[in-house]
Amino acid sequence: MILSIADLEAAASGKLPDATQAFFNSGATNQITVKENSSAFSKYRIRPRVLRDVSNVQTEIDILGKSITFPLCMSPAGVQARAHPEGELATSRACSQKNIHMGVSSFANNSVEDIISAGRNVGGQINYGMQLYTMQDREAEKEIIARAEGAGCKAIFLTADSPILGLRYHEKRSNFKIFDGISFPMVENGWEDKKTQSHDERFISFNSDSHSWDEIAWLRSVTKMEIWIKGVLTAEDVEMAIESGCDGVIVSNHGGRQLDDVVPTIDALPECVKAAQGRIRVHVDGGIRSGADIFKALALGAECCWVGRPMLWGLAYDGQNGVELMIDILYQEFRRCMQLAGCRTVADITPDRLARIGSDGSMSRL
Ligand SMILES: Cc1cc2nc3c(=O)[nH]c(=O)nc-3n(C[C@H](O)[C@H](O)[C@H](O)COP(=O)(O)O)c2cc1C
Numbered sequence: 246m247i248l249s250i251a252d253l254e255a256a257a258s259g260k261l262p263d264a265t266q267a268f269f270n271s272g273a274t275n276q277i278t279v280k281e282n283s284s285a286f287s288k289y290r291i292r293p294r295v296l297r298d299v300s301n302v303q304t305e306i307d308i309l310g311k312s313i314t315f316p317l318c319m320s321p322a323g324v325q326a327r328a329h330p331e332g333e334l335a336t337s338r339a340c341s342q343k344n345i346h347m348g349v350s351s352f353a354n355n356s357v358e359d360i361i362s363a364g365r366n367v368g369g370q371i372n373y374g375m376q377l378y379t380m381q382d383r384e385a386e387k388e389i390i391a392r393a394e395g396a397g398c399k400a401i402f403l404t405a406d407s408p409i410l411g412l413r414y415h416e417k418r419s420n421f422k423i424f425d426g427i428s429f430p431m432v433e434n435g436w437e438d439k440k441t442q443s444h445d446e447r448f449i450s451f452n453s454d455s456h457s458w459d460e461i462a463w464l465r466s467v468t469k470m471e472i473w474i475k476g477v478l479t480a481e482d483v484e485m486a487i488e489s490g491c492d493g494v495i496v497s498n499h500g501g502r503q504l505d506d507v508v509p510t511i512d513a514l515p516e517c518v519k520a521a522q523g524r525i526r527v528h529v530d531g532g533i534r535s536g537a538d539i540f541k542a543l544a545l546g547a548e549c550c551w552v553g554r555p556m557l558w559g560l561a562y563d564g565q566n567g568v569e570l571m572i573d574i575l576y577q578e579f580r581r582c583m584q585l586a587g588c589r590t591v592a593d594i595t596p597d598r599l600a601r602i603g604s605d606g607s608m609s610r611l
């Protein structure tokens with residue numbers, strides 16, 4: 246019986262070849278951050294308020310100009326065809342059905358045009374954001390941006406935590422063949438001769454490690470879409486994002502897949518929210534596995550949460566239905582968490598709803 250995200254992870258992982266599991270589920274080097282992203286949530290406990298009439302709870306929020314069902318979006322994750330033959334098309338249909346926005350990876354196995362049409366065809370009107378890497382070939386980068394904007398994307402998510410790829414021992418040991426037999430329509434122009442390259446080689450040949458904050462002004466000059474930075478973990482970089490004129494940041498460590506031993510995102514969030522002072526939007530991803538995790542992130546000041554692996558597990562388990570199941574699980578848990586904690590609206594999820602438990606067991610209010 247699949248009731249929780251942990252149940253879904255177990256069911257999905259059993260359906261995937263070992264090498265694909267290693268690619269999806271692993272983090273970088275010693276797996277510290279991938280684990281701590283989730284475990285760091287347990288130092289926060291909820292301080293529920295009672296007798297507050299929660300008969301009419303409102304979970305919706307506005308993101309990128311549109312109301313979504315609850316504060317959750319789908320992180321951009323590449324290579325979804327390795328989870329399910331329909332890949333991003335199935336994810337897009339599920340998001341559209343459930344009214345949840347979706348990030349599209351540059352390493353998607355379907356084009357941004359097809360991904361958005363798949364969602365529109367099932368009737369929903371969600372927003373899409375295009376994830377970008379700073380590319381060595383700026384003309385090719387510009388082309389992806391133009392295609393994304395033309396297809397109807399509302400935002401660019403520039404991934405800032407990946408000047409190079411993280412060191413992924415599990416992926417290497419499993420001999421995962423990331424590029425064999427599938428296409429990457431957003432990035433593969435002129436790459437036909439490079440099919441045998443490893444993940445690392447392909448990434449190095451395409452991505453620029455000389456990226457800098459100067460890119461934001463250039464992005465502004467080539468698109469009207471919102472510009473968000475994905476992969477910020479410090480107050481200093483939130484300040485840089487504000488100075489550079491970005492619309493938002495996603496506090497993220499790439500699900501522990503880039504630099505290991507960085508701060509868990511839920512621990513980086515408070516300093517980022519404080520630095521933002523409401524001048525820039527602050528979202529978070531990494532290790533979010535329950536409705537209570539979403540509740541805690543919002544209480545710590547995030548406007549919205551994103552999930553990566555839970556979406557891939559849903560997709561691997563049962564395509565579109567599996568992603569819908571994943572969203573339903575998090576929605577039901579989050580809604581109940583709000584009601585049982587005495588919150589009628591998302592705006593009621595404030596820092597005083599949390600206590601922090603110290604390593605000596607002491608409890609302090611935020
Ligand atoms: C298999 C996989 C592929 C990913 N591909 C990308 C990508 O192409 N671009 C990107 O910015 N982030 C990528 N990410 C990171 C996610 O966007 C997100 O930051 C991360 O998965 C959040 O952590 P979680 O998986 O614990 O929810 C990927 C993550 C996974 C697990």
Ligand SMILES: O=C(O)C(=O)c1ccccc1
Pocket residue numbers: 322323324352448499502
């Ligand atoms: O694996 C990843 O985390 C990732 O970001 C990526 C990068 C290039 C291709 C596919 C996924």
